[in-house]
Amino acid sequence: MECIVHFEVVHHGAGDVAKLRGLVMTPEGEKPSPLDLEQMFSSMGYDVACEDEDSLVFLPRGAGSDVEEIRVKKLDMGEETFTPDAHLRAIAEQLMSKPNRPM
Incomplete structure (x- = not known):
């Protein structure tokens, strides 16, 4: 099963945060392990190790890394999620609440 990993890379001193995505293949219905994520990051050129398994924070292994x-911000396992659109709902409520008036 495909798992899209949404993550942020924080660089030293730049104050810049890169928002990126990666792909991990997992058995059906299972989330990727920290080792799976380390391997994905390694294939992307990041030599990191998992520091906190609960919040999925990874730190560089060697000195001199930028x-x-x-x-990791989100693991997208392909499950459908519904997010209501507040603007669309407000427009629909506004249109439906008006009584029929002659012009």
């Missing part, structure tokens, strides 16, 4: 940390 990466301060990598934070």
Whole structure:
């Protein structure tokens, strides 16, 4: 099963955060392990190790890396999620609440 990993890379001193995505293949219904994520980051050129398994924070292994940390923000396992659109709902409510008036 494909898992899209949404993550942020924090660089030293730049104050810049890169928002990136990666892909991990996992058995059906299983989330990727920290080792799976380390291998994905390694294939992308980041030599990191998992520092906190609960919040999925990865730190560089060696000195001299320009990466301060990598934070996994979301694991997209392909499950459908519904997010209501507040603007669309407000427009629909506004149109439906008006009584029929002659012009």
